[in-house]
Amino acid sequence: MTYTDNNATTRVADEVLEAMLPFFSEKYGNPASMYLFAQESKHPIDAARKQVADFLNAGSTEAIIFTSCGTESNNTAIFGALAALPGKNHFITTAVEHPSVLNLAKELEKRGYSTTILPVDNKGLISLDVLRDSITENTALVSIMWANNETGVISPLEEACAICHEKGVLFHTDAVQSAGKIPIDVQKADVDLLSISGHKIHAPKGIGALYVKSGTRMKPLLIGGHHENGRRAGTQNVQGIVGLGKACELASIFIEDEVTRVKELRDKLESGLLKRIPKSHVNGSIENRIPNTTNITFEFIEGEAMLLSMSDFGICASSGSACTSGSLEPSHVLLAMGVPHSLAHGAVRFSLSRYNTEEDIDYIIEKLPGVIERLREMSPFG
Amino acid sequence: MWEYTDKVLEYFRNPKNMGEIEDPDGIGEVGSLDCGDVMRLTLKIEPETEKILDAKFKTFGCASAIASASILTELIIGKTVDEALKVTDKQIIEELGGLPCAKIHCSVMGYDALVAAINNYRGIDKKEGNVICKCFNVTDKHIEEVVREHNLHTIEEITNYTKAGGGCGKCHPEIQEILDRIWE
Numbered sequence: 001m002t003y004t005d006n007n008a009t010t011r012v013a014d015e016v017l018e019a020m021l022p023f024f025s026e027k028y029g030n031p032a033s034m035y036l037f038a039q040e041s042k043h044p045i046d047a048a049r050k051q052v053a054d055f056l057n058a059g060s061t062e063a064i065i066f067t068s069c070g071t072e073s074n075n076t077a078i079f080g081a082l083a084a085l086p087g088k089n090h091f092i093t094t095a096v097e098h099p100s101v102l103n104l105a106k107e108l109e110k111r112g113y114s115t116t117i118l119p120v121d122n123k124g125l126i127s128l129d130v131l132r133d134s135i136t137e138n139t140a141l142v143s144i145m146w147a148n149n150e151t152g153v154i155s156p157l158e159e160a161c162a163i164c165h166e167k168g169v170l171f172h173t174d175a176v177q178s179a180g181k182i183p184i185d186v187q188k189a190d191v192d193l194l195s196i197s198g199h200k201i202h203a204p205k206g207i208g209a210l211y212v213k214s215g216t217r218m219k220p221l222l223i224g225g226h227h228e229n230g231r232r233a234g235t236q237n238v239q240g241i242v243g244l245g246k247a248c249e250l251a252s253i254f255i256e257d258e259v260t261r262v263k264e265l266r267d268k269l270e271s272g273l274l275k276r277i278p279k280s281h282v283n284g285s286i287e288n289r290i291p292n293t294t295n296i297t298f299e300f301i302e303g304e305a306m307l308l309s310m311s312d313f314g315i316c317a318s319s320g321s322a323c324t325s326g327s328l329e330p331s332h333v334l335l336a337m338g339v340p341h342s343l344a345h346g347a348v349r350f351s352l353s354r355y356n357t358e359e360d361i362d363y364i365i366e367k368l369p370g371v372i373e374r375l376r377e378m379s380p381f382g
Numbered sequence: 383m384w385e386y387t388d389k390v391l392e393y394f395r396n397p398k399n400m401g402e403i404e405d406p407d408g409i410g411e412v413g414s415l416d417c418g419d420v421m422r423l424t425l426k427i428e429p430e431t432e433k434i435l436d437a438k439f440k441t442f443g444c445a446s447a448i449a450s451a452s453i454l455t456e457l458i459i460g461k462t463v464d465e466a467l468k469v470t471d472k473q474i475i476e477e478l479g480g481l482p483c484a485k486i487h488c489s490v491m492g493y494d495a496l497v498a499a500i501n502n503y504r505g506i507d508k509k510e511g512n513v514i515c516k517c518f519n520v521t522d523k524h525i526e527e528v529v530r531e532h533n534l535h536t537i538e539e540i541t542n543y544t545k546a547g548g549g550c551g552k553c554h555p556e557i558q559e560i561l562d563r564i565w566e
Contacts, residue, residue, distance in 0.1 A: 302447075303444075304384075304444035304445060305443065305444050305448060321444070323418065323446075328418075328518070330418065341416035341417070342416050345418040378397065378441055379420075380421075380422040380441070381420070
């Protein structure tokens with residue numbers, strides 16, 4: 001198998017799995033319990049919290065809340081911050097966000113909030129001027145993703161955050177796709193809230209984290225016991241937390257590899273495909289993107305057909321076509337960038353990880369032209 | 383994501399009758415690049431008997447669309463034009479061993495391409511009805527035909543069969559009106 005769909009999910013690193021194993025059948029105590037046996041689950045959580053805090057340069061472990069996933073982190077951040085600011089009812093986000101933010105914005109509208117959805121240009125970038133002009137004295141929170149999952153495009157994060165703070169508005173970022181791929185420093189970026197997800201950085205599915213800058217007022221999303229200092233109820237997923245901590249530690253170690261070797265593999269894949277396959281082009285800014293992602297439209301053919309054909313060769317990737325989006329419309333990200341429907345249907349995303357090799361890239365470059373040619377022969381437009 | 387039958391996968395991997403007939407007697411093209419599927423059916427018809435001697439397809443679309451078009455050609459070759467018109471989208475689905483709910487419209491497209499090709503052969507121009515769904519260019523007439531043919535009662539079913547209502551959703555009230563009118 002040639003796995004190049006790491007923005008969808010990643011394999012668990014061997015070191016992460018090893019770190020997690022004791023917490024299934026040996027050290028399985030509930031960390032909230034009183035006896036000594038429970039301490040064997042509690043202390044590793046504290047250690048993992050430090051690993052995540054260090055990874056983000058959070059400065060303090062108290063700033064880290066463990067959640068079940070990126071979606072929960074996003075929901076917690078947005079609902080939580082808004083609930084703590086009852087006098088303000090305006091929320092701003094962008095047109096290319098993950099559904100866990102965009103659909104949340106739609107839900108907020110139903111609950112009486114007003115929302116502004118910032119458009120993006122054909123490179124997938126927001127305008128800082130439009131952001132500045134959209135903020136009113138009623139604006140409670142702005143949420144802008146650090147890097148986009150489909151195109152890899154990186155937002156002008158620090159500048160956007162600075163604009164919000166100038167105007168006294170809280171700033172959240174969904175860093176699910178950028179953590180582990182580019183350096184994240186929450187103090188340098190000065191964000192108030194930041195979401196990450198375990199299964200995008202070689203930790204298991206079912207674990208995430210939310211960074212909350214000290215002093216940020218929040219109401220919890222999950223209500224129940226007093227876990228996570230009363231900020232997120234629910235018995236802690238000890239093995240997941242330990243795994244996430246280890247994964248963050250590894251991500252810091254491998255970040256150099258990501259921005260050099262993995263980037264070179266991505267560039268080789270991209271240029272190899274564009275050279276060998278006519279009528280193909282990259283979607284989104286080439287200069288401002290995470291180093292592992294390439295989103296390419298292959299004209300005159302459709303995404304699902306491409307993915308199935310690639311799958312027959314053991315190649316795993318994603319597409320922006322309607323048939324693969326689960327709805328009848330193609331990728332909202334590509335449409336927001338002004339990509340015509342016809343071209344959005346033919347978009348394929350390859351996203352690498354540190355586990356990909358040169359052999360993977362050579363194999364895809366060898367097989368894909370034949371896949372495209374076969375489908376183009378079948379197409380009325382080919 | 384979709385669970386495809388072995389037959390759908392087989393026809394996707396090794397489609398029969400893929401291509402274009404030179405100098406065809408009937409051409410039917412349905413769908414659009416924007417919608418994400420297009421089927422183009424070309425027919426060779428023997429004038430005296432009106433027997434379909436050959437049929438070829440070209441498809442821009444997913445595995446369901448490709449398999450539906452391919453199996454359609456097998457279903458009509460050797461039949462007369464009138465016999466071919468009796469081939470339904472239900473039959474296409476049966477031959478394929480089933481299609482996921484959200485892909486039923488691919489079989490309906492196959493049937494539409496067949497009708498379009500035969501109308502073209504007979505010189506009938508059948509662009510009727512008003513466009514109700516602007517996202518997918520679906521007319522009220524087409525919706526009514528499909529509703530009656532397949533005994534559909536909900537907007538969701540109509541979306542599965544025609545894609546109408548599956549985009550912005552603004553046409554839902556009009557689709558509901560059609561349903562209310564047919565089933566009152």
